[in-house]
Amino acid sequence: MESWILGEKIQWDFQYAKTQSPIERKVYNALKSRYSLKTQVPCGKYFIDIAIPKYRIAIETDGRAYHSSYQQKAHDRRKDQFLESHGWTVLRFTGAQVNGKLKWVLAQIHKAVETYRPPWYQRWAKKIWKTVKRTGS
DSSP states (O other): OEEEETTEEEEOOHHHHTOOSHHHHHHHHHHTTTSOOEEEEEETTEEEEEEEGGGTEEEEEEOHHHHOSHHHHHHHHHHHHHHHHTTOEEEEEEHHHHHHOHHHHHHHHHHHHHHOOOHHHHHHHHHHHHHHHHHTO
16 A cells, blocks of 8 residues: 655555564565565465465474463364364474574565466366376377
8 A cells, every 4th residue: 555654655565564484574575576475364264374375385484482382283283184174384493593593584485476376277287197198298
């Protein structure tokens, strides 16, 4: 959204404003010029920290304070399973990874984008593979 304040044009980034932690903001800022991102995307009873909807990639960032307990790790596993069952590829990164190895984190995200195949492609490839197996070619 654009606005004029004191004669200057400014751009307001609502997706950035919805980020909930410094590590989410760091990942968001690193990706926003390359991908169309959404933050806090609802999926069932869960919310995806950062999503790249075009590629069905859910990026989860885990800070030590909130994601270190046994109960929270179990919750994260259930969330990952739910998102994957709804067609999302889940990439989960710790705060230490984001703060210490951001290039590696970005490389993992770019790799997931490059290997993405839309659902129609997966159905098509499966159908072709069955045909090839039947004909013995």
